[in-house]
Amino acid sequence: MSERRVAVTGIGVICALGTNRTETWAALAAGRSGIGPIEAVDTGRLRFQNGAEVKRFEPQQWFDPAKLALLDRFAQFAVVAAREAVQDAGIELTPALRERTAVVTGTGVGGQNAQQCGFEDLYLSGRERVHPLTIPRTMASASASQISIELGTLGPALTVSTACSAANHAIGLAMRLVRSGEAELALAGGSEAPFSLGLLKAWEALRVIAPDTCRPFCRDRLGMILGEGAAMLALEPLEAAQARGARVYAEVAGFGMSSDAHHITQPSVEGPVRAMRAALADAGAPLEAVGYINAHGTGTPGNDVVEAQALRRLFGRHADRIAVSSTKSMHGHALGAAGALEAAATALALYHGLLPPTANFTSLDPACEIDVIAHRARPARVEWALSNSFAFGGLNAVLAFRALA
């Protein structure tokens, strides 16, 4: 079978900016940040106080009690986003299509809230046993399983765990399943729920969390802000989507991966350059065609300057003509969900002709020689865009999106 073009026809999102796609896009378009004081955990024991949490989310309103008992928060987010993606795509999951539907999810740590509850019972409360659902709730692949159970999909289902690149790897692999003909529909993205004391203390120990907010590419940036949530994309062959009259947000035209082989936390310039180049080569797009990049842009001193150098190294003078933003300034760094939130933001940006900004911006770090969209979204009809994810451990994954007129 010849290779097929792959379209994003449905988007589901839940994050600090809203519990659905519409609310999230409204915030992204307005440059409104979802960062605020952490409520899930007593921050009295933490060196930082702010995060980008999902608010106004009552799981009981989304799941019946029997189902909810099986779901860690990260899997709840995954299912909520997948439901919305399918509904948004307006596609009927017929028995035949279910057989040919793939689910590919990403997560950094999986159901660690459930795991922590088990550890509290054991180590803190001195109980001799943990809840029998601890394993089904904790396993990283619960997100893929619960989506496929919820929707009755019978095709390939798997979970990728590559830290902060997990969702981009998931979407890229899912795109290839659809492109190759192995699946007729794929639900792909990532989910994460990192707001537990144990995990927050582990992040604190790394000293990469900002005490105030996330200011990517700014001179006075002090680090990242953790976020949570999920985004899922419905991917189907472009031709089939057009034939059924579906709305197409954008084409997922390319996917590039690389490994730095360098350091377990420090980023490199070369690895990201190779991943971006691979994504564009996969898409068959010239470097000069890229008009927007949704940056990895964590807001840490190390990442942002290295990413800016990588853009300069790959694009040369054309980097001056690429608009760049980090939407992590609004939805936080949702780790294994980050790439999915940013893929959703990028596809919506191409669809609406509006590039979301970098919020909380003060002044550009002179070491970051790039055109950062600050504060306010920029109206622009861009044909090609990249969405970058460069994970700890040097695992890079880049998606290339193309606008469809």
Next chain:
Amino acid sequence: MSDPLAAQILARLSTALHKPLEGVAPETSLADLALDSLDLITVMFELEDQFGISIPDEEFRALGTVGDVTEAVRKLVAAQGRHE
């Protein structure tokens, strides 16, 4: 080196780098020791444990030289003494 605190910190750095350190002065930059960010985080974590102190992120970010580490620890140990 006659400063016992400085000597202890040098020993920590030497352990972290898995090599003996010679010719290191207070002005020696941590970057010149080839101490990467994870090494430094780990060394400071161990010093916090050893001295029962907590080095705020703001002070951590300002550490540039071996002398900066010594003085940061000295200041926090002294402050702790005053509180006791």
